[in-house]
Every structure is written in C-alpha cells, then in structure tokens.
Amino acid sequence: MAPGLIHSGHLLASGDEAVALAALDAGVRLGTGYPGTPSTEILEAFSLYGGQAQWAPNEKVALEVAIGVAYSGARALVTMKHVGLNVAADPLFTVAYTGVTGALVVVSADDPGMASSQNEQDNRRYAVAAGVPMLEPSDSQEAYDFTLLAIEVSERWGLPVLLRMTTRVCHSKSVIGTRGPAPPAPRARFERDIPGRVMIPAFARRAHRRLRGQLAGIEAWNEASGPNLRVHGSSRLGIVTSGISHVHAAEAAPEASILKLGMTYPIPMARIREFAGSVARCVVIEEGDPYLAEAIRAAGIAVESKPEMYRFGELNVGRVRRILAGDLSPESETPAGTPPCLCQGCPYRVVFQALRDLDCIVSGDIGCYSLGVLPPFEAMDTLVCMGAAVGVGLGMRHALPPEEARRVVSVIGDSTFVHSGITGMVEMAYNPPPSGHLLIILDNGTTAMTGLQEHPGTGRTLDHRATGRVRYDELARTLGIRRVHVLDPTRDPAGFRELVRQCLDSAELSLIVAERDCLLAAGKIRAYEKCEEPRA
Amino acid sequence: MPDRPVTNIVIAGLGGQGVLTASDVVAGAAFRAGFDVKKSEVHGMSQRGGSVASDVRFGGKVLSPMVPPGEADYLVLLDEGQLEANRGLLRPAGTLIHPALVRGVRLASKRSLNLALVGVLSARLDIPEQAWLEAIRAGLRQDLHPINLAAFLAGRALDTAPA
Numbered sequence: 142m143a144p145g146l147i148h149s150g151h152l153l154a155s156g157d158e159a160v161a162l163a164a165l166d167a168g169v170r171l172g173t174g175y176p177g178t179p180s181t182e183i184l185e186a187f188s189l190y191g192g193q194a195q196w197a198p199n200e201k202v203a204l205e206v207a208i209g210v211a212y213s214g215a216r217a218l219v220t221m222k223h224v225g226l227n228v229a230a231d232p233l234f235t236v237a238y239t240g241v242t243g244a245l246v247v248v249s250a251d252d253p254g255m256a257s258s259q260n261e262q263d264n265r266r267y268a269v270a271a272g273v274p275m276l277e278p279s280d281s282q283e284a285y286d287f288t289l290l291a292i293e294v295s296e297r298w299g300l301p302v303l304l305r306m307t308t309r310v311c312h313s314k315s316v317i318g319t320r321g322p323a324p325p326a327p328r329a330r331f332e333r334d335i336p337g338r339v340m341i342p343a344f345a346r347r348a349h350r351r352l353r354g355q356l357a358g359i360e361a362w363n364e365a366s367g368p369n370l371r372v373h374g375s376s377r378l379g380i381v382t383s384g385i386s387h388v389h390a391a392e393a394a395p396e397a398s399i400l401k402l403g404m405t406y407p408i409p410m411a412r413i414r415e416f417a418g419s420v421a422r423c424v425v426i427e428e429g430d431p432y433l434a435e436a437i438r439a440a441g442i443a444v445e446s447k448p449e450m451y452r453f454g455e456l457n458v459g460r461v462r463r464i465l466a467g468d469l470s471p472e473s474e475t476p477a478g479t480p481p482c483l484c485q486g487c488p489y490r491v492v493f494q495a496l497r498d499l500d501c502i503v504s505g506d507i508g509c510y511s512l513g514v515l516p517p518f519e520a521m522d523t524l525v526c527m528g529a530a531v532g533v534g535l536g537m538r539h540a541l542p543p544e545e546a547r548r549v550v551s552v553i554g555d556s557t558f559v560h561s562g563i564t565g566m567v568e569m570a571y572n573p574p575p576s577g578h579l580l581i582i583l584d585n586g587t588t589a590m591t592g593l594q595e596h597p598g599t600g601r602t603l604d605h606r607a608t609g610r611v612r613y614d615e616l617a618r619t620l621g622i623r624r625v626h627v628l629d630p631t632r633d634p635a636g637f638r639e640l641v642r643q644c645l646d647s648a649e650l651s652l653i654v655a656e657r658d659c660l661l662a663a664g665k666i667r668a669y670e671k672c673e674e675p676r677a
Numbered sequence: 678m679p680d681r682p683v684t685n686i687v688i689a690g691l692g693g694q695g696v697l698t699a700s701d702v703v704a705g706a707a708f709r710a711g712f713d714v715k716k717s718e719v720h721g722m723s724q725r726g727g728s729v730a731s732d733v734r735f736g737g738k739v740l741s742p743m744v745p746p747g748e749a750d751y752l753v754l755l756d757e758g759q760l761e762a763n764r765g766l767l768r769p770a771g772t773l774i775h776p777a778l779v780r781g782v783r784l785a786s787k788r789s790l791n792l793a794l795v796g797v798l799s800a801r802l803d804i805p806e807q808a809w810l811e812a813i814r815a816g817l818r819q820d821l822h823p824i825n826l827a828a829f830l831a832g833r834a835l836d837t838a839p840a
C-alpha cells in the first residue's frame with residue numbers, strides 16, 4: 142500500500158516516506174530504530190506500506206538487531222535522529238570493521254537549527270570517524286534513489302552505509318517517481334566467518350586494514366561514477382555543495398556552476414579539484430560544520446568556506462545569498478512565535494506543581510515533560526541527554542551539602558526510562574548516595590513527544606499489537622529498591638505532594654511511578670486495549 | 678509547464694489548528710493540477726499549542742522547499758496572533774488571508790477554520806476546483822469530509838478579493 146497522493150505515476154512524498162518506499166521496493170527484511178524527530182515517520186510509513194518495522198528500546202539495540210539481520214545476508218534499515226547515533230556509535234564503529242553480508246543502511250536524521258533537539262551536531266563527522274560510506278539526499282526523489290543506492294553499495298562492498306538526512310529533507314514533501322521492486326535479496330543464511338565477525342584484537346587488526354581497502358575502492362567508484370551532479374554555469378562562480386544546501390544554492394545563484402555531491406564520504410577529491418580549477422571563485426555551501434570545506438582545503442584545494450556565523454542554524458535561500466555576498470552584518474532575528482506548553486489537563490502538571498511547591502532540585506530529562514521547565518512551573522534544573530536524569534541527579538546528591546542533596550529528584554519519562562534510564566536505576570541501587578534518592582517515572586503510556594509511539598513499557602508493538610511489557614515497579618524491587626509507589630498523581634494532587642515529601646525525608650532510595658495516560662493518547666490506548674487478545 | 682513562475686504560500690497558526698492539514702491540501706491540489714510542488718515545515722512539539730508554520734511552493738520547477746523571506750505571495754493565518762512572527766515572509770504586495778475574512782461564514786465546527794481559509798486562498802489560485810476537492814478527500818478522514826468540504830466551499834465562494 143503506497144501513500145494516497147498519486148498522479149500520473151508520481152506521488153507527493155516526504156523524504157521520510159520516500160526512504161520507506163525505497164525500503165519496501167528493495168525488499169528490506171526488517172526496519173528497526175528508536176523514535177526521534179525528524180526520523181520517526183520512516184518506520185511508521187514502512188510499517189503502513191506493509192514492511193516489517195519495529196521500535197527497539199534504544200538506538201544501540203536497534204543497530205545491533207539490524208547488524209544481525211545484515212550478517213544473515215538480508216537487507217536491514219535502521220533509523221534514528223542524529224543524537225541517536227551517539228547511543229549507537231559503539232556498534233557502528235566496529236560493524237565497519239566486520240562488514241556485513243547483506244545490506245545495512247543506517248539513517249541519521251540531523252536537525253540543524255534544533256527544531257526539536259538538544260544539540261545540532263553534524264553527523265557527517267561520524268562517517269569519517271567510523272569509516273562508513275555516506276550518502277546525502279537533497280529532496281524526496283533522492284531520498285528514494287539514495288536508499289536504493291545505499292543498499293547496492295552496502296552489498297557490493299560489504300559495508301554499512303550511512304544515509305545522512307536533515308530536518309528539511311525528512312519533512313519536506315516533493316514529487317517522486319518510484320522504480321518498482323528491486324532485484325530480490327539473496328536468501329538469508331548463516332555463514333560461519335569467525336575471523337571476519339569476531340573482533341578480538343588479532344582479527345580486528347586485519348579487519349581494520351580490510352576496511353581501509355574497501356573505502357579506497359568506494360572512493361575510486363565515487364570519483365568515476367558516484368551520484369554526483371555537475372551543473373554547468375558561469376565560470377566566474379562555482380559552488381560545491383550537498384544535501385538540502387544544494388537546492389538553496391541553486392535558487393540563490395541560478396547562474397553559478399555547481400558540483401553537487403551525493404556521496405560525501407569518501408569525498409571525490411579529484412572531481413572537486415578539477416571543478417575548483419574550472420571556476421574563478423569556488424565557494425563551499427554547506428549547513429552545519431564546515432565538513433566539506435575543511436577536507437577540501439586540507440587536500441590543498443583553494444575554496445571559500447562560509448563565515449563562522451553561518452555554522453549555526455539552518456541555511457535557506459536568503460542566507461546562501463548572504464554567504465555568496467560575504468555579508469557579515471547581523472541577521473535580523475525572526476520574532477519568537479508562541480512557545481509550546483504542557484497541554485491543559487496534562488497529568489504532568491500535577492507532578493511539576495508538587496516539585497515546585499516542595500522547592501525540589503529537579504534533574505530532568507527529554508520528552509513532553511521537558512516543558513515543565515517553562516512558566517508557570519519552572520521545575521526543571523538540568524537536561525542533558527536521554528537517560529541523564531538519573532545519573533546527573535545521583536551525582537548532585539553525592540556532591541551537594543546534605544540540606545541541598547535532600548531536595549534532589551530525578552524525573553524521567555516512561556519511554557526515556559526504558560531507552561537509557563534503566564542502567565541509571567542500577568547505578569542508584571549500586572552506589573546509593575548517603576541522602577538516598579528519589580526517582581519519578583512519568584508514565585503516560587506512550588512516547589508523546591515524537592507523536593505517540595509505543596515502547597517496551599506500553600506492552601504493544603510499533604503497530605499496536607500486544608506483546609511483552611516491562612514493569613518498572615518490579616524492576617526496581619528486583620534491584621533492591623524498597624520504597625516503590627505506583628499511583629495516578631491526578632487523583633489526589635495534595636496526597637501526591639505529601640508522598641514526594643515523605644520519600645525525600647526518608648533518606649532511602651525511592652521510586653514513584655506516576656501513572657496516567659497522555660491526554661492525546663488516552664482514546665487510542667483504550668481502542669488498542671479493546672482489540673487486544675492475549676497471546677497464546 | 679516548466680517555465681511557470683513559482684507561487685509561494687505560508688500557512689501559520691497554533692499547534693492543533695490544522696496548519697499541516699491545510700498545507701497538505703494546498704500541496705495536494707497543486708500537485709494534482711500538474712505543478713511541481715514542495716512543501717516544508719518543522720514538526721516537533723507542534724501538538725503542544727506552540728506556533729506552527731508550513732511553506733508550500735508550486736510552479737514549473739521548485740528548488741528550495743522553504744519560502745525565502747519577503748517572497749511569500751500569500752500568508753494564511755489561522756490565528757491572528759501569528760502575524761508578527763510571519764509578517765517578514767510576505768512580499769510587500771503579498772496577500773494576507775486571516776480569520777476575520779471568514780467571520781461571516783457559519784462553520785459547523787471551529788476546527789474547520791483551516792479549510793475555510795484554504796477555500797478563500799483557492800479562489801485566487803489557478804488550480805481547478807476538482808483538484809481541490811480531490812486533495813481534501815485524500816487528505817482528511819472520511820467522516821470529516823462533509824464538514825470540511827462545506828467549509829472549503831463557503832470560503833471559496835466569499836468574494837474577498839480587493840476591489
């Protein structure tokens with residue numbers, strides 16, 4: 142089943158939907174990942190179109206599952222937002238050494254401008270650091286084409302391939318044509334290859350050399366016939382670009398000659414050298430870090446890089462015009478719009494009100510509940526990365542003087558807890574601070590922030606069918622945490638506040654699971670529960 | 678029609694008002710009329726009541742998916758309060774379409790304000806009515822069709838063009 146909008150063989154699709162369509166056409170055996178804007182819709186669409194898609198507890202596990210699929214000779218797709226690749230970096234660096242038998246496509250959806258993220262890291266650096274070939278689509282058609290190409294490259298050279306997207310490529314819709322089913326993947330089968338797959342040092346040393354050899358082969362292919370586009374224009378201005386920056390540049394400077402790179406690692410340096418030599422002025426137009434510009438200059442090719450002020454935020458046509466004009470004047474600030482806020486009637490409101498009333502020091506985390514930082518609550522004091530609420534709270538408990546340490550509370554969402562808070566809770570049981578600690582799990586029965594995805598704590602799969610369910614209270618008791626409370630905070634807000642006070646005063650380890658369905662999800666959850674039949 | 682100029686539209690409102698549905702309908706209608714189309718917005722916490730804006734561009738060939746500042750031909754506001762944040766996108770001679778224009782229209786649900794304003798917009802664009810109706814049917818749940826088609830047609834029938 143393809144998306145609704147079809148017109149004379151073409152369709153209007155987002156970059157995320159285009160990746161899903163390509164995965165379907167390529168016969169991807171399994172799509173896995175963890176939700177994260179702007180990547181979330183890829184797996185949702187893949188599932189909707191009939192592919193097998195599943196949410197993993199976090200990105201590291203997702204990548205590991207995908208590696209297993211690709212070791213078995215099948216085609217695997219794994220999706221995440223840019224910060225997800227930090228979590229999955231450990232397996233990424235070593236699967237580059239082992240390589241794969243089937244295909245492994247790793248989608249990293251970066252968020253320049255931080256529309257919905259805690260940082261704007263540029264994951265093109267990961268391709269270089271891990272030694273993984275990288276493709277960068279600039280619109281939905283390329284998102285489709287490059288997903289298929291990534292599978293081809295992955296199978297031909299036996300390496301994982303990074304498909305690096307950005308917010309505007311993921312979420313913009315544009316017209317695409319699809320190609321229909323690709324040649325089927327070979328049948329999955331286990332093939333023993335101990336030196337190739339078991340990375341003890343003796344085997345890993347060989348594997349590293351193999352990787353560099355493969356990358357040299359891909360570089361030669363990229364130079365000769367990679368997905369790189371040359372637009373012939375004026376010999377006065379040449380632009381080297383990639384990804385979304387390409388369409389901004391083509392609009393901002395219609396007269397320019399353009400070398401638009403589709404594969405940006407390994408970089409086709411000879412093509413760039415030849416291009417730069419053919420124009421009087423050569424400017425690199427790229428969003429985020431000066432990744433291409435630094436590499437090109439290090440190769441001894443004279444190109445202009447954008448001024449430092451354009452490292453921050455997204456590019457657009459106006460900003461590219463400014464870069465080409467060498468405009469360093471301050472940019473006009475876009476007036477702030479209305480900020481988001483916790484929904485009226487959101488169960489978290491009660492929790493943050495209590496934490497505020499009790500003057501707690503709140504070690505917070507990421508999710509809808511991060512909005513507890515804004516007025517009227519302003520009840521969040523730290524936010525670093527998913528899962529950090531627990532560890533950071535424990536660290537403060539260890540270091541602060543007793544009267545302050547006693548006020549520290551760690552607050553984490555249910556999906557975030559499963560993603561990377563569980564190991565924090567193990568730390569809490571293993572190295573308890575002298576003042577004890579209180580962990581509050583905000584269990585709204587969904588991953589609300591990214592659009593209501595299931596997770597292992599909801600007991601339902603990506604497509605909302607019943608499956609095993611993680612019980613937070615039982616997990617805590619197993620770890621030896623004795624004070625465990627599960628309750629709906631909205632039933633009795635004053636009683637909830639009193640419970641928090643008691644836990645803080647006890648100087649013991651406590652867990653409160655504040656359980657109440659997200660307002661936006663409650664109706665859907667009831668509907669899923671109705672049609673759930675227990676598994677045999 | 679590769680040489681048709683690009684029409685730039687920005688639709689802005691608050692999370693939950695149906696900005697993305699509105700821009701999907703506009704993009705879908707232009708696509709059905711045979712134009713090249715790009716539509717872009719930033720998702721994220723858009724359901725939590727914050728500002729949401731979506732860009733739709735269509736014509737012979739569209740490059741960037743984002744409407745460059747000062748180049749929007751139409752700014753459609755679902756919430757009057759979003760004018761300040763988006764004013765800079767509209768070209769000096771551009772057209773503002775806002776809720777006051779449909780004040781006289783009785784909407785069966787205030788949630789179909791988005792489609793009423795798309796109706797007002799549609800009367801000014803060179804896209805056949807059939808393409809609009811198909812785009813609405815494709816973009817909304819079936820049980821919502823009657824209310825939204827009515828809102829769209831009511832907005833489309835208003836004579837709001839400057840004299």
Ligand SMILES: Cc1ncc(C[n+]2csc(CCOP(=O)(O)OP(=O)(O)O)c2C)c(N)n1
Nearest residue numbers: 177225507508509510554555556557589590
């Ligand atoms: C490593 C990483 N992966 C994904 C994300 C995107 N993300 C942030 S919080 C979150 C989960 C939010 O769900 P939950 O903890 O249940 O809180 P809720 O939004 O429901 O309040 C996700 C998917 C991220 N910031 N970092």
